[in-house]
Amino acid sequence: MSDPVIEAHDLGIQFNKGRRKQRKLREMFIFRGKNRRTPAATTDFWALRHLDFSIQHGEAVGLIGSNGTGKSTLLRLIAGVLTPDEGSVVCRGKVAPLLELSAGFSGDLTGRENVQIVAAMHGLSSQQIRSKFDEIVDYAEIGDFIDTPVRHYSSGMKVRLGFAVITQLEHPVLLVDEALAVGDRKFREKCYATIEGMLAQGRTLVLVSHSDADLRRFCKRGIYLRGGQLITDGPVEDALDTYHDFAKV
Amino acid sequence: MTVEVGALWRQKSVMWMLVRRDLAVKYQSSVLGYLWSLIDPLVQALIYWFIFGVLYHTKTELYGAGYPLFIVSGIFSWMWISAGITESAHALTSQARLITTMRVRRQIFPVAKVLARAVEYLAGLPIVVLFAILFHGTFTWRLLALPLSMVIQGVLLVGIALILSPLNVLFRDVERMTRLIVRVLMYTAPIIYPLSRVMDSGLPHWFKDLYQLNPMVGIIDIQHGMWIPQLFPKPTVILASAAGSVIIFIIGLWVFRKTESAVLKEL
Numbered sequence: 001m002s003d004p005v006i007e008a009h010d011l012g013i014q015f016n017k018g019r020r021k022q023r024k025l026r027e028m029f030i031f032r033g034k035n036r037r038t039p040a041a042t043t044d045f046w047a048l049r050h051l052d053f054s055i056q057h058g059e060a061v062g063l064i065g066s067n068g069t070g071k072s073t074l075l076r077l078i079a080g081v082l083t084p085d086e087g088s089v090v091c092r093g094k095v096a097p098l099l100e101l102s103a104g105f106s107g108d109l110t111g112r113e114n115v116q117i118v119a120a121m122h123g124l125s126s127q128q129i130r131s132k133f134d135e136i137v138d139y140a141e142i143g144d145f146i147d148t149p150v151r152h153y154s155s156g157m158k159v160r161l162g163f164a165v166i167t168q169l170e171h172p173v174l175l176v177d178e179a180l181a182v183g184d185r186k187f188r189e190k191c192y193a194t195i196e197g198m199l200a201q202g203r204t205l206v207l208v209s210h211s212d213a214d215l216r217r218f219c220k221r222g223i224y225l226r227g228g229q230l231i232t233d234g235p236v237e238d239a240l241d242t243y244h245d246f247a248k249v
Numbered sequence: 250m251t252v253e254v255g256a257l258w259r260q261k262s263v264m265w266m267l268v269r270r271d272l273a274v275k276y277q278s279s280v281l282g283y284l285w286s287l288i289d290p291l292v293q294a295l296i297y298w299f300i301f302g303v304l305y306h307t308k309t310e311l312y313g314a315g316y317p318l319f320i321v322s323g324i325f326s327w328m329w330i331s332a333g334i335t336e337s338a339h340a341l342t343s344q345a346r347l348i349t350t351m352r353v354r355r356q357i358f359p360v361a362k363v364l365a366r367a368v369e370y371l372a373g374l375p376i377v378v379l380f381a382i383l384f385h386g387t388f389t390w391r392l393l394a395l396p397l398s399m400v401i402q403g404v405l406l407v408g409i410a411l412i413l414s415p416l417n418v419l420f421r422d423v424e425r426m427t428r429l430i431v432r433v434l435m436y437t438a439p440i441i442y443p444l445s446r447v448m449d450s451g452l453p454h455w456f457k458d459l460y461q462l463n464p465m466v467g468i469i470d471i472q473h474g475m476w477i478p479q480l481f482p483k484p485t486v487i488l489a490s491a492a493g494s495v496i497i498f499i500i501g502l503w504v505f506r507k508t509e510s511a512v513l514k515e516l
């Protein structure tokens with residue numbers, strides 16, 4: 001078998017419970033000594049720790065767990081927008097991430113400008129963007145609103161446009177974070193069909209969702225996280241069962 | 250270092266996109282649009298001309314050129330420096346959305362801020378030329394030093410941006426401190442007074458040496474010397490300026506790399 005597409009070894013990331021943002025500059029100088037324990041260090045916690053898994057080419061994996069167990073953090077680590085403090089995570093191949101409902105759009109700009117920037121950041125050339133632009137707008141069913149500033153969009157419109165951009169990427173790895181929950185039923189059906197099409201092309205999917213139906217539909221494999229630890233990694237039914245057993249108690 | 254610069258160069262299309270977006274956002278809902286980037290330095294120049302040109306007669310050291318030309322040629326370059334520094338301080342905080350959802354080299358955000366201000370500077374150059382014609386500027390080969398001055402300035406500003414933007418994510422004090430320091434910096438370079446005022450003054454030698462170590466001194470004096478040949482800086486001053494800028498650039502790359510992981514968590 002070839003190398004796995006995504007590989008994590010003893011992966012861990014630490015966050016600070018306190019509001020670091022509000023830390024005053026003065027503290028930086030006062031608590032500089034290395035042997036002195038800084039108050040900040042005592043509030044650090046591991047959002048994820050000791051994670052080991054590998055995902056093969058063409059697999060569809062669901063991340064399962066209650067709120068705040070590190071699902072989104074894990075997705076961000078795979079996408080490379082966070083860097084681990086411990087261990088490593090490798091992703092072989094370009095990533096098409098939909099990590100946030102806003103998809104990185106900025107409210108001041110029109111849909112058109114946002115699509116151009118976001119698509120360019122995802123690695124599309126300007127010719128590719130031009131040739132695919134109409135398709136993106138059609139898919140998102142945005143119509144004339146494409147020249148309206150995004151801050152006037154409804155959350156459904158934003159996620160539709162964000163997803164439409166992602167569908168045009170030919171990157172082999174797809175990371176989706178709960179984006180499907182927002183669109184109406186009609187658009188959701190369209191998304192489902194698109195994702196199934198992408199999976200049929202042999203792309204790899206990592207999906208974060210709280211919907212059992214969505215997870216069962218796309219994923220054969222489930223990874224259940226609890227408290228930043230990997231509890232179950234196996235068939236999606238097993239992972240869901242463990243999750244529900246725990247949630248009941 | 251060359252690896253990092255190369256990696257940045259490969260993302261030039263994304264960077265150009267960010268520059269265009271920066272300018273679009275800045276000017277989209279204002280009637281005068283980009284004219285503001287001219288009005289701002291011109292009004293400042295007017296104030297300094299009134300105080301130092303009219304009230305204090307700063308004319309004697311200018312070799313026949315008018316003080317308005319001196320002040321305008323310096324201040325347009327200075328506007329790029331000051332806007333570049335203050336705006337790049339929040340290059341990361343203001344674009345957190347994009348940075349936390351997209352896998353790109355994070356360095357491109359502060360760099361794009363500096364480049365957007367460079368575009369504004371270029372847009373103002375015709376005004377400087379106009380002043381040179383009106384106030385007895387000399388058109389010589391020294392005009393060819395413009396790209397050199399711009400490259401030195403760009404390298405310096407990118408270095409500063411790479412230091413300030415991640416630190417501002419971790420400590421919001423940086424932004425306010427920056428604004429204060431920029432106000433002071435304005436007077437540490439020969440923008441509103443000629444360099445000779447410092448050099449011929451009774452200040453101690455170590456102070457004069459220290460003063461000339463400021464990379465901005467060389468940059469601004471090239472801007473003056475382009476039109477007023479007698480003010481063109483000595484090669485050593487230009488060299489010091491270039492060396493200082495490269496050192497700050499290297500420090501910037503290092504600071505950015507060191508703080509990147511913490512910054513991503515904080516955004």
